Amino acid sequence: MIRLYNTLSRAVEDFIPREEGKVQMYTCGPTVYHFAHIGNLRTYMMEDVLEKMLRFSGYNVKRVMNITDVGHLTSDGDTGEDKMLKGAKREKKTVLEIAEFYKNAFFSDCEKLNIKKPDVIEPATQCISEFIKTIEGLIEKGFAYIADGNVYFDTSKVKDYNALTGHSSDELMVGVREDVTEDTSKKNKSDFVLWFTKSKFDDQELKWDSPWGVGYPGWHIECSCISMKHCGEYLDIHCGGVDNIFPHHTNEIAQSEAYLGHKWCNYWFHVHHLNDETGKMSKSKGEFLTVSLLESKGYNPLAYRFFCLQSHYRKPLVFSYEALDQASATYNKLLKKIASIKDEGEIDEAFVQRVRADFIKSVGNDMNTALGITAIYNILKADVNGASKLDALKAIDEVLSLDLVKEAAKEAPVEKSELELEIEALIAERAQAKKDKNFARADEIRNSLKERGITLLDTREGTTYTIE
Numbered sequence: 001m002i003r004l005y006n007t008l009s010r011a012v013e014d015f016i017p018r019e020e021g022k023v024q025m026y027t028c029g030p031t032v033y034h035f036a037h038i039g040n041l042r043t044y045m046m047e048d049v050l051e052k053m054l055r056f057s058g059y060n061v062k063r064v065m066n067i068t069d070v071g072h073l074t075s076d077g078d079t080g081e082d083k084m085l086k087g088a089k090r091e092k093k094t095v096l097e098i099a100e101f102y103k104n105a106f107f108s109d110c111e112k113l114n115i116k117k118p119d120v121i122e123p124a125t126q127c128i129s130e131f132i133k134t135i136e137g138l139i140e141k142g143f144a145y146i147a148d149g150n151v152y153f154d155t156s157k158v159k160d161y162n163a164l165t166g167h168s169s170d171e172l173m174v175g176v177r178e179d180v181t182e183d184t185s186k187k188n189k190s191d192f193v194l195w196f197t198k199s200k201f202d203d204q205e206l207k208w209d210s211p212w213g214v215g216y217p218g219w220h221i222e223c224s225c226i227s228m229k230h231c232g233e234y235l236d237i238h239c240g241g242v243d244n245i246f247p248h249h250t251n252e253i254a255q256s257e258a259y260l261g262h263k264w265c266n267y268w269f270h271v272h273h274l275n276d277e278t279g280k281m282s283k284s285k286g287e288f289l290t291v292s293l294l295e296s297k298g299y300n301p302l303a304y305r306f307f308c309l310q311s312h313y314r315k316p317l318v319f320s321y322e323a324l325d326q327a328s329a330t331y332n333k334l335l336k337k338i339a340s341i342k343d344e345g346e347i348d349e350a351f352v353q354r355v356r357a358d359f360i361k362s363v364g365n366d367m368n369t370a371l372g373i374t375a376i377y378n379i380l381k382a383d384v385n386g387a388s389k390l391d392a393l394k395a396i397d398e399v400l401s402l403d404l405v406k407e408a409a410k411e412a413p414v415e416k417s418e419l420e421l422e423i424e425a426l427i428a429e430r431a432q433a434k435k436d437k438n439f440a441r442a443d444e445i446r447n448s449l450k451e452r453g454i455t456l457l458d459t460r461e462g463t464t465y466t467i468e
């Protein structure tokens, strides 16, 4: 049984999907206007652990992710410039070029961190007709209105708009609306735009025809529609970073349930932020922390995964190079220990099954990944043969994805063949013979090896050889 903290109920609950054995999971994807920072990737990594944990415990998971390539404004509310347009201007490229480049960069970073690709990846720009259909439905049902060229969602029409946050919108709007001028077209402060035809920044590059004029969708509508397109009317788990709780996920719930007429998603999984020592992680100020930057400094991306797994996803995590150095050293030590395990003996199946069951119980209790690391040490200490240890490590690595056995193989000394050992011994004997001025013996060794197709090459670094 998996247990999860549900933001909606503010409690850790048993996870029970709507359909037995099947999980429909939706993840808010990246806004592809820049590289992802390692904070963004912490969120995707912990969502990856969740997905793999569900699969590990036997669920058939369908995971859907959107790619935001239009409509996410610089404020999480509805104001400011479109992030994609901003990225395109910065790099003097088209929005589509920017989207393609950073989408690929995102998945390449994910691959380095062993984050599995979702089953469905859907860019917002491919779903415009779905957005229009849903917005039309919302207008028809009386949940949306048109004002000054834009279509707004009327938050006063939903019963429990603040259910996910448990706070009033006024309290929450403070941070979001800082330095933002009030949109006077809205009926209520918390109303949000579903479709823009007019914005302060009307030089939008990508626009589409719609019943309300040429324009573009708001950010929130894309996740509701992409989820419904691929998972239907019900979702088991929706994921994102904590900053998504308000207004993004709050608005997603409001519009989805207004459109569908019933509860939409049962579990809300939110990952806390990774911060740098100055506070918030940023893509524009200070050092822009990316996976490539860590690699250029000589870190194995999987040491960053190890660093994240050591702490709980519901706690903020502070990044520092010192902390990463420590995690990296612990990870490498662990690999060395694994490298020393001999793959010998028959696998003790009962032991491996026990490890799997304990892992589900401990780590599956609200994704306690730190206990996943403890499980590795417990396997190393267990009183079983090498083959069983390696098999158990491979099993739990289906979730942890630290490449424990694969990376450890790089640490292990390369075993030399008998022939290699024999040649090396003869090379050493020849060197000694030369030193002793016994050139006859030295030549004899060279010639006898030559007859066997082995040619010696004397270089400044010593004698090497080739084999025909």
Ligand code: AMP
Residues within 6 Å of the ligand: 028, 029, 030, 031, 032, 038, 039, 040, 041, 042, 043, 239, 240, 241, 242, 243, 244, 271, 272, 273, 274, 275, 280, 281
């Ligand atoms: P974005 O590309 O800005 O839409 O963000 C992608 C994902 O990263 C979202 O789920 C955010 O909630 C999450 N996120 C943003 N900043 C951080 C951070 N500092 N730490 C962890 N996750 C973050």
Ligand code: ZN
Residues within 6 Å of the ligand: 027, 028, 029, 223, 248
């Ligand atoms: Zn979303």
